[in-house]
Amino acid sequence: MRVHAPEATLLASAGESVVRVEAGAVQALPPGAELLPPDHWLDQGELVWLTQEGALLGLLWSAEQVVSAAAVQVLTVVLAAARGGQASREADLLITQLPAATAWLSSDLSFRQVSRSFLELFGLSGAAVVGASLESVFPSAPDLRSQLSGAASGHAVQLRDELLLRGESRRWVRGEAKPYFGGAVAGVLWTVQDVTPEYVRAGEVSALLDTELPLALLGPGGVVVQASRGFMALRPGGAPAEEDPGAPLWTWPSFAPQAESALRGMLRSAQAGETVQADVPLAGGQRLNFTARPSPFTPDLVVLQGPPEASGTPSAVVSQVLSLSGAAxxxxxxxxxxxxxxxxxxxxxxxxxxxxxxxxxxxxxxxxxxxxxxxxxxxxxxxxxxxxxxxxxxxxxxxxxxxxxxxxxxxxxxxxxxxxxxxxxxxxxxxxxxxxxxxxxxxxxHDPLTGLANRAGLRALLAEVPAGPGTVVALDVDAFGALNAALGRTAGDLLLIQVAARLNDLAGLHGGRAARLADDTFALFLPGVGAEIGAQKVQAALREPLRAGQRVVPVTFAVGASVYGEGATEQALADADVALQHARRRGRAQMLLFAPELRDDEALDFRIEEDLRGAAAAGQFALLYQPVVSLKNGRALGAEALLRWTHPELGNISPARFLPIASRSDLITGIGEWVVREALSGRSTVREATGRSDWRTSVNLSLEELRRPGAAQRLLPLMARHHALDIEVSAGSLTNHSEETLGLLGGLRSRGAQLVVDDFGDSASSLTALTQFPLSGLKLHPTLTAQLPGDERSLRLVQGTVDLAHSLGLQVTAVGVETYTQLDMLRDLGCDAAQGYAIAPALSALDLAEWVRSR
The missing domain is CATH 3.30.450.20 (PAS domain)
Structure with a gap:
């Protein structure tokens, strides 16, 4: 961008996100943002669609300068390399079914899809058109490309009438072209209509008016509807007639007074369906033979025709004029x-x-x-x-x-x-x-499943909302992917339709609007309602369980809300999106109101994600080890490896801050591999320095991380070669009792790893997991330890957990032990081991080896 288009702005897809690049700065748009141009991009400046094979890769816009071809080419190549193209089959199908003659062209004006009526109009086949360039299909219309290029630039255009030739077919067409960007595919929608009959009629009428043949069209009462140039030439001296069309023929100065009787008789006969001839006296004294006959086009119209020899014009012109084309x-x-x-x-x-x-x-x-x-x-x-x-x-x-x-x-x-x-x-x-x-x-x-507005529809609606207070609420279904997998796609769709119906009813009560933004993400705008009240109304509307067939399904939602004011309605949707993302990260059934610091957090998250990519290579990661000691004899048993990140500008960043961000991308797999390699190295350092071949080191790995493509294939052989580390998995991740989970844990156990449940005792813990999986022990959640010795409830919980674990043959380790009093209490309760500041802080591998030697 800096080299090829420094003054331009780029919108492009980056994975699941959309980023905006301008003046050397990169800004991530709110999650769920679509690749759509702002309205002012369509009204001014130059907008270039960056596409490959019909798939929209990005939008490049410049307010003043023309975007160079080199910039378009380079950016297209870069974006195409980062994202493969995917055709919009739904849009293809819709285009083919349109009753009007319609063509969908890509931004380079090659045919992407056409309607059947388009093929029929020009006598074409789909195979000959789809994929072909505009010039190859219509080589006789060089001006057509320049007209359609306006729509390819993002502007609707009304096309000039164009004569298109295909073999012996000659068609005058009139049309309009509009930019079309649906389903992430950019291009031009060209609608044409056949106006050949109008041009045939115009040509025939022109032939009538230009002929030298004496010819007039007479209406009821003998009034002159139209007269040819040859008929006008019959008046004396060629002087202009004073009578307008609409005056009876016999009042025209072209005829002698005595001609009225003959003309009236001819008119009556022709109106009766006959063809008659008569010599009619002219004002100049000569007589001219006229033929009168009924019009084949309109029964009340009579054709009065002079002799061809009067002008030398063939009488066939008259029949051509009156054999009109059949247009309305x-x-x-x-x-x-x-x-x-x-x-x-x-x-x-x-x-x-x-x-x-x-x-x-x-x-x-x-x-x-x-x-x-x-x-x-x-x-x-x-x-x-x-x-x-x-x-x-x-x-x-x-x-x-x-x-x-x-x-x-x-x-x-x-x-x-x-x-x-x-x-x-x-x-x-x-x-x-x-x-x-x-x-x-x-x-x-609009969303085809629920009938609600989609993101583009809601944005358009919000742009027209009158000034005044109100709220935009965004929400999505907690763990919808798991629900869909468990219930099936049809039942999942039924749940979404029920959610949509409830939200639509709520929006209707307040004169607002509901929308479906993505798979399980919805939004509402509620005019005249405060943000907190609006969020609570949404929660209340969705509190009752939903139904999937005969099953009642309790569903929870993450909710984010933001207020809007004058001129800031679209921003309110983006703010509600940000609040929703933060609510989702807090857990199930969370609600959060937007505050500016949330957007700052979002920007920081984006920066953290970007900087994480090079943190390991830059030496910013480090592992510290917190010792675990036996409460029976005080012997050091091993240590838990704890990841630390020292950012060159942001300083020390907590794992609780950056690991969830890494988990939302592919970064977590690389970080996990680095931790395992470093922990193996640290374990070797301690063993060699202390002579403790039984020294154990544990690392925290999430099952979600191990389920990612390629993760287990890289980590399992690595641990098998060096004798596996112990693995700590969160209690919450063991709520999934699938064969896949059992297989992963069994693979780790077979390579010598001891499997320990971490953070046992929090709200997500599953007692069933203790019997379902090949576990060696569990670690108490730090909140249980922190309440000792004064909290009687925590004491009973710890005692019960220790008794349960021992009955299942599991070892129990207390985490977060801060005082010697807690150590004594845990020893009395039968806890097997402990770690925390009362024993030792987290240490480097060398300091840990020295600590072990000193005990």
């Missing part, structure tokens, strides 16, 4: 009267063309109960939308039966005889297309 069109004269109405237009309006022809259309539609409105529902009159305009507009048309259709309306002026042009209304029903687009938009902002 209405021709209005300057007075708003309907002159031409296609059957398609009449069908679209659910009306009879005969009801409309020759009438003032706006008035008749109102009388028949056809209502027009804007797409936002504001009432319209036809007069409001019948003025010619360069771009189409969309209106809602409600038919007498109550059906509402969304219509795209294009209005063009049709120049003809007279001063005022007629207008041609071209109508297209886009209801199915808009419904499909709305379905896509809904899918991009």
């Amino acid at each position: 069109t209405i021709l209005l004269d300057a007075g708003g009267r309907a002159q031409l109405i296609s059957e398609q237009a009449a069908s679209l309006l659910d009306l009879n063309a005969a009801q409309l022809t020759g009438t003032r259309l706006s008035k008749v539609l109102q009388q028949l109960g056809v209502r027009l409105a804007t797409t936002t529902g504001q009432p319209l009159l036809l007069d409001d939308v019948s003025a010619p305009q360069p771009d189409p507009r969309e209106i809602l048309v409600t038919l007498p039966g109550g059906v509402t259709r969304q219509i795209e309306l294009r209005v063009t002026a049709v120049e003809g005889a007279g001063k005022k042009p007629s207008v041609l209304l071209a109508l297209r029903d886009v209801s199915a297309l808009r419904h499909a687009q709305a379905k896509l938009r809904h899918a991009s902002q």
Whole structure:
């Protein structure tokens, strides 16, 4: 970034997180954040989608400077190396099923997926299109790439009409393109419509208007709807006509007064369905043979045609004009009267063309109960939308039966005889297309399982929340992975649906909104509710057990809440996420309100995780050893290895601080391997210095760590070669009585390790584990020791634990012994061994050897 794009900002995925890189600084976005551009990135500057094979790797944005191709190439390679691409099969399937002709293109404008209607429109096959470049599919449209590139840059564009050629197929298409980034896949959604009939009609009407053939279209009463240039040339001296279209033909100065009778007779015969000819006297004294016949397009329209020899223009032009293409069109004269109405237009309006022809259309539609409105529902009159305009507009048309259709309306002026042009209304029903687009938009902002908003939907909603106090609450199900494994995926989904229903009801009571952010993570915004009250309301709504079939399943939740105020609603969601992460780390059924120091902790966690990666190689780790002595004879038996980290800037960092962070990533496996190697070395140091070949050293290893891929395969052979260390496993990890757990512990025991339960006696301890696993002993939780000798309850607990352990053949070690009085009490209670400051602090390997020699 510093070399290739120093002024730009990068959003990219890093494992399960999203990071923001700018000006040399790296910031981790809150857990659960999605790879979505901020709104202002779409409105200004240059936005580049970094993709590989359709998979979104990152977003690169610059406010001022153009991002170089080198920066795009280098960052794409780097990000692709860190994360493999994965296609969004759900999006693929949705695109293929769209009723509108739709293509999904990658950011480099190659076809990723197309709808069946797109293939049918152009006579293509999916194999020939998917994966091909835009230029190879449509080589005759070089301007199309430049238009679609706008959408690839993150901006919605309305495309110009384009003539696309495929073999003998010629299609005029009109379309729109929008950026599409769902399922972590970036690209362009290109929707096209076939407007070839409009261009055919326009060409035919143009042919009529440009011809030298004397030709006129007559409506009811003999009014002139349109007249060709050849017809206009019949007037005396070529002077402009004073009459507008809409005046009866016999009033035009082109004809002699006595022509009225002949023209009226021809009109009556043609309206009766006949084709007639007659010589009609002109104003200049000559006579011209005219043919009148009914229009095949509209029964009330009559075609009056002069002889071809008058202009040399073939009469076939007339038939081409009147054999219209079948588009839904209405021709209005300057007075708003309907002159031409296609059957398609009449069908679209659910009306009879005969009801409309020759009438003032706006008035008749109102009388028949056809209502027009804007797409936002504001009432319209036809007069409001019948003025010619360069771009189409969309209106809602409600038919007498109550059906509402969304219509795209294009209005063009049709120049003809007279001063005022007629207008041609071209109508297209886009209801199915808009419904499909709305379905896509809904899918991009809603969770398909629960129907709740997803993270993107909630963010969009929060951005529109009016100013005022309120709360955002984030929560997830404790140990949902284990529940899903135990109950099955279907039952797990049912639990999530029940959670969603309760949260949705709660949000509805307060005029808020619920959302599902990830697998088992949900969020609510509750306007007008304080953070603590909001969190408590959520806990109360979820207190009753859920059901999975016939089973009642008690479920607990981690809850984080944050207040929002004016202009800070989206930040409140991020703050609630942070509070949720901290609540989850505290254990089950925890609730936490956001405070700024939590975000500081989050930033510190990120720094600790980054610095942990090089801590061992930099010599920042060290092992100290706390001796364990027998309470029967005071003999030193061994020591527990304790990991310490001295950070060059942060100083000594407690294992309780950094080990949970390491456990959330792959770092814990490497740290565990380092501890085992170092502990083996420390044990050898003590044995060699003291001659104690029976000296034992124990290390703390979690079963979760050993279950990770490759961990056991690296550690077990290492311990087998050097005679295994003793292993301390937490009591909480032994609540899983699976065959896998039993196999892991059995493998350690077979290599000579003694297995000891650490922290026995806390709330997560399992008595069943003492009989299920191959254990050698247990260590009392320090809180039990700390209460001695004054607390009677702790004394009884220790006595009972010692008696139970001895009955099972297990040795008991007291941890955290601080005073000699405690030592005496533990000896009297039958405890076998002890460790703590009353005996010795944690020592280095050399100091430990000296301590052992001195006893």
